[in-house]
Amino acid sequence: MTITSISLRKLIKIMYLDQSRRISALRGDIREDMARDAGNIGAGGDFYAPFWYDAKEHVFERRDLHDATLERIQANPRRERLYPLLEQGFLLWWNSRRRWTNAPFEPADVMRSRYTVADLNAVVKIDSVLSVRDSQDEDHFVYPYFSPDPPLSEEAGRVSLWLLGQALPNADIEEIRVLDVIRGQTFSIDRMPLSGNEESIFIARYADLIIQSNNLRREYE
Numbered sequence: 001m002t003i004t005s006i007s008l009r010k011l012i013k014i015m016y017l018d019q020s021r022r023i024s025a026l027r028g029d030i031r032e033d034m035a036r037d038a039g040n041i042g043a044g045g046d047f048y049a050p051f052w053y054d055a056k057e058h059v060f061e062r063r064d065l066h067d068a069t070l071e072r073i074q075a076n077p078r079r080e081r082l083y084p085l086l087e088q089g090f091l092l093w094w095n096s097r098r099r100w101t102n103a104p105f106e107p108a109d110v111m112r113s114r115y116t117v118a119d120l121n122a123v124v125k126i127d128s129v130l131s132v133r134d135s136q137d138e139d140h141f142v143y144p145y146f147s148p149d150p151p152l153s154e155e156a157g158r159v160s161l162w163l164l165g166q167a168l169p170n171a172d173i174e175e176i177r178v179l180d181v182i183r184g185q186t187f188s189i190d191r192m193p194l195s196g197n198e199e200s201i202f203i204a205r206y207a208d209l210i211i212q213s214n215n216l217r218r219e220y221e
Helices: 008-015 019-037 049-059 065-075 082-097 154-167 198-220
Strands: 005-007 113-117 122-126 130-133 139-145 176-180 185-187
Touching: 005 008, 008 019, 008 122, 008 139, 008 154, 008 198, 019 198, 049 065, 049 082, 049 130, 065 082, 082 176, 113 154, 122 154, 139 154, 154 176, 154 185, 154 198
Parallel strands: 005 122, 139 176
Antiparallel strands: 113 122, 130 139, 176 185
């Protein structure tokens, strides 16, 4: 990952960390980039991807999320702390807070995109969207935010919704949700209407982050 080619969830996480933890996160990513460029580490994998796969399977009644989570932890003890929290938060939302009730559910069209921020010469990646079609043939889209810290704030939620609306023109923005998975909390424009300043907030925060990352990278040159 580089800060100018990054997933939306990771970008939002770093943007809204406090100053000291933001610097720490940027330094960690810079060191990983340099090691990868030198061929010293492999591509690795997304820590959260196996959980999200199981959560999708649970939605479509192909797998029980609790059983799947136990199996994931047995396969990799590093998951022991966060996977149960992710499971609990996801099920809190799915069982109690989901916005549609017309079962059964089927997979809808896969949604993924790359949103180009031309002014910053950057690309934000959108993937892992949970696309669900209910029995009334209505489609719903859920973008996951996995990080335990920081929690997704109202501003971060609005900025995420704005960018998803821009990046996924074939998805009805009224049916897009951003899910703070661990907390089981969703953000949507019906509960949290956009204020109209989301783009300017996003650009300003992203520009500051790029400048900060570039300054930190000079320490390793």
